[in-house]
Amino acid sequence: MYSHHSKPPQCRLYGAPYSISTSRVAVVLNEKNIEYEWRIVDTGNRGLRILRSEHKEPRYLALNPFGKTPLFQDHEVTMYESRAVIRHIARKHDEHGPHLYGTNEKERTMVDQWLEVESQNFNPAIAPAVYHLVFAAWFGKIGDVRVVNPSIARLEKVLDVYESQLMKTKPHVQSWWTSIFNRPSWMSHLLKAYPKIYFNPHA
Numbered sequence: 001m002y003s004h005h006s007k008p009p010q011c012r013l014y015g016a017p018y019s020i021s022t023s024r025v026a027v028v029l030n031e032k033n034i035e036y037e038w039r040i041v042d043t044g045n046r047g048l049r050i051l052r053s054e055h056k057e058p059r060y061l062a063l064n065p066f067g068k069t070p071l072f073q074d075h076e077v078t079m080y081e082s083r084a085v086i087r088h089i090a091r092k093h094d095e096h097g098p099h100l101y102g103t104n105e106k107e108r109t110m111v112d113q114w115l116e117v118e119s120q121n122f123n124p125a126i127a128p129a130v131y132h133l134v135f136a137a138w139f140g141k142i143g144d145v146r147v148v149n150p151s152i153a154r155l156e157k158v159l160d161v162y163e164s165q166l167m168k169t170k171p172h173v174q175s176w177w178t179s180i181f182n183r184p185s186w187m188s189h190l191l192k193a194y195p196k197i198y199f200n201p202h203a
């Protein structure tokens with residue numbers, strides 16, 4: 001997977017293809033058109049008792065003691081926590097590509113607020129539904145449908161807030177979602193991360 005001997009590339013992203021946190025970083029690198037080396041971390045499948053868990057091996061833990069993906073490296077940093085990583089990339093490459101972190105202090109403050117909203121409100125609301133509807137089956141476990149409805153109900157409340165915020169600038173959550181889902185940065189990552197699901201006729 002990784003070696004301490006090879007010459008470091010411009011940027012390196014260690015992560016599992018299914019990892020949403022890894023995708024978060026990959027999409028920002030794509031938005032900024034930054035070339036990076038994606039080192040697939042084999043996180044195994046504990047549900048199926050396939051215990052290859054590179055992210056729990058000492059050499060990975062030496063870089064990320066929490067044993068999670070992603071891990072990011074460039075010439076300046078070796079770091080983890082995907083939302084901190086995307087802030088770092090957006091700040092460092094502000095001149096290059098879209099100004100993801102706003103163009104002035106006020107906008108930056110608001111970007112920070114909405115990044116926190118995503119991590120503190122959106123993600124905790126949606127995560128149980130995604131895990132029990134999607135990931136559990138991938139990991140060879142049986143999802144618990146009883147947690148799905150409360151999770152969706154909580155998510156709806158969060159999306160109501162998104163809706164009223166987006167009404168100020170854009171018509172609806174749905175069109176916001178469609179616009180981010182269709183961005184080339186996301187499509188390009190989906191084709192890499194889920195090649196069997198998202199078939200690319202041009203590949």
Ligand SMILES: N[C@@H](CCC(=O)N[C@@H](CS)C(=O)NCC(=O)O)C(=O)O
Pocket residue numbers: 018019020021022043055067068069070080081082083
């Ligand atoms: N807050 C962390 C979350 C990292 C995280 O939970 N990563 C998951 C994949 S999305 C992981 O490594 N799971 C494997 C495990 O916990 O063993 C971030 O944003 O980077």
